[in-house]
Amino acid sequence: MESEKKKQEYNEYVERITPNNNIWKDMFNAFWIGGLICLMGQVWFEIFTYFGMGKEDAAAWTTLTLILESVLLTxxxxxxxxxxxxxxxxxVPITGFANGVVSPAIEFQAEGQIFGVGAKIFTIAGPVILYGIFSSWIVGIIYMLLQTTGLVK
Structure with missing residues (x-):
């Protein structure tokens, strides 16, 4: 009987402190702010191509500019x-990844350049990079095996 009362008290506590979010408002905000970030990227792309860059160069400079903007805003x-x-x-955009790299570096800069910034800069982005590289190896090995067996050309 005691454990049931504790469970009920705990559930009431969780309900009390859990924020109530309006999913439609959250989706709308994600849509327009994410769209604004993409619009900024498109504007940069158009500016770079207007001044004579090829599409590949303009895309690279657009990515770099968005990362720089994200780092500065962070x-x-x-x-x-x-x-x-x-x-x-x-x-979702590249700006979020740049923010994820810079935030821990800023947070731990008081601990010094090596044990603060250097050690903590990849705490969020590190697993993403690690698993991205690891999964690309696995997919590459599977693709190579499928090619050697003749299932994929």
């Missing part, structure tokens, strides 16, 4: 505020 403390409103709309 450094000034603005990107987390935008992400709080935009949610997944800020996490």
């Amino acid at each position: 450094g000034f403390g603005l990107y987390p505020k935008i992400a709080k409103v935009g949610g997944a709309g800020c996490l």
Whole structure:
């Protein structure tokens, strides 16, 4: 009987502290803020091509510019505020990845360049990089095996 009462108290506590989010509002905010980030990318792309860059070069410079903007906004403390409103709309583009790399570096800079910034810079992005490389190896090996057996050309 005691454990049932504790479970009920715990469930009431969880309900009390869990924020109530409006899913439609959250989806709308993710849509328009993510769309705004993509629009900024398209504007940069158009600017670079207007000034004579080829499509590949313009795409590379657009990516670099978006990363720089994200890093600067994170450094000034603005990107987390935008992400709080935009949610997944800020996490999906390359800007979210850049924010994920820079945030721990800023947070731990007081611990020094080596044990602070150097050790913590990849705490969020490191697993993404690691599993991306690992999964590409696995897919490559599977593809190679399928090619050697003649199942894929």
